[in-house]
Structure formats: C-alpha cells, structure tokens
Amino acid sequence: MSFTINATINDKKVSASTEASTSLLEFLRDTLEMKGTKLCCNTGECGACTIIFNGKPINSCVTLAADADGATITTIEGLADGANLHAVQQAFIDTGAVQCGYCTPGYIMSVAALLDRTAKPTAEDIEEAVSGNICRCTGYAKIVDAIHLAADRLSGRA
Ligand code: FES
Ligand code: FES
Secondary structure, three states: OEEEEEEEEOOEEEEEEEEOOOEHHHHHHHHOOOOOOOOOOOOOOOOOOEEEEOOEEEEHHHOEHHHHOOOEEEOHHHOOEOOEOOHHHHHHHHOOOOOOOOOHHHHHHHHHHHHHHOOOOOHHHHHHHOOOOOOOOOOOHHHHHHHHHHHHHHOOOO
16 A cells, blocks of 8 residues: 655655555665665675654664654755765865765764754763664774764864
8 A cells, every 4th residue: 555655855745656565765765765875784784774753763674664754854965055065075085984874874873863852962972872873894993083073063162
C-alpha cells in the first residue's frame, strides 16, 4: 500500500508517495534522488546514513519513511549555504579528515548536530556524538581535529 509523506527537507516542503516498508534512507536516495546520504551497512551499525531528524541525528536506514510524515529533516545536501560550505564540511577538508569519503556525510551530520547543541564540546561530548559513526580510513585523529576546528570557527575562536 502506498501513501504520501509530507515533510520539510532542507527547508523545502516535500510531498511524495512511498510504501509502508520503505526506509527513510531509500526514500531520500531513491524516491527523492538525494544521494548524499550514504547506504553502507543498512543495519544501523555504521552511521553512514546519518541525517538530522527533528533536531536529532538518526540512522535513516533503520527508520521508516512513514515516520517522516510531518518531520523536519536536514541532510548533507542542506548544510552548505550556496557555494559556502558549512563550517563542519570545510573543517573536514582543511584537516584532511576525508579519505574515501564514504563515512563523511554521516560524520558531518552527527558533528553538525553536536555543534548545534554545544559550542565548546568536551572530548566526552565528541566521543559520544560520533560513537555511532565508523570510519575505515582516517584513524579518527583527523576527524577529531576537524571537530575541534569547526567548533572553534563556529564560535569565533579561530
Ligand atoms: Fe545506516 Fe550503516 S547505513 S547505519
Ligand atoms: Fe573512508 Fe571514512 S573516509 S570510511
């Protein structure tokens, strides 16, 4: 049975039909053709599919599209302001925290949500915020550097 989802995605009203069994990740990638959110494990283990859903980071692969009806969602496509990257995106580039890039959209969404909550995250805040994100390439040190750099830039300390 198909039904219609009405949601606000990246500040735009979206209305599209979906099936009861469709995941939110499939809805974003296949129905809306928003491929920035990555499909990796598809079991809620890796964080590659992280989006901000009603202000909180979630794994979209284990969330039903049906749950998005009436929701406010931000995906990686919604972070940049025109040609200007979000501070978290720029910090990942500037610190070399991107290698294959597969994990990167998910990390960036988790970090953006963290920095929305707190301007000066502690080491524990950072560990907790990205505990659901897995990177197979960078060894994490550069990702942590990127998070500190983004926090400093957003709060005017750098
Ligand atoms: Fe969703 Fe891995 S693809 S958590
Ligand atoms: Fe390759 Fe993170 S940059 S998995």
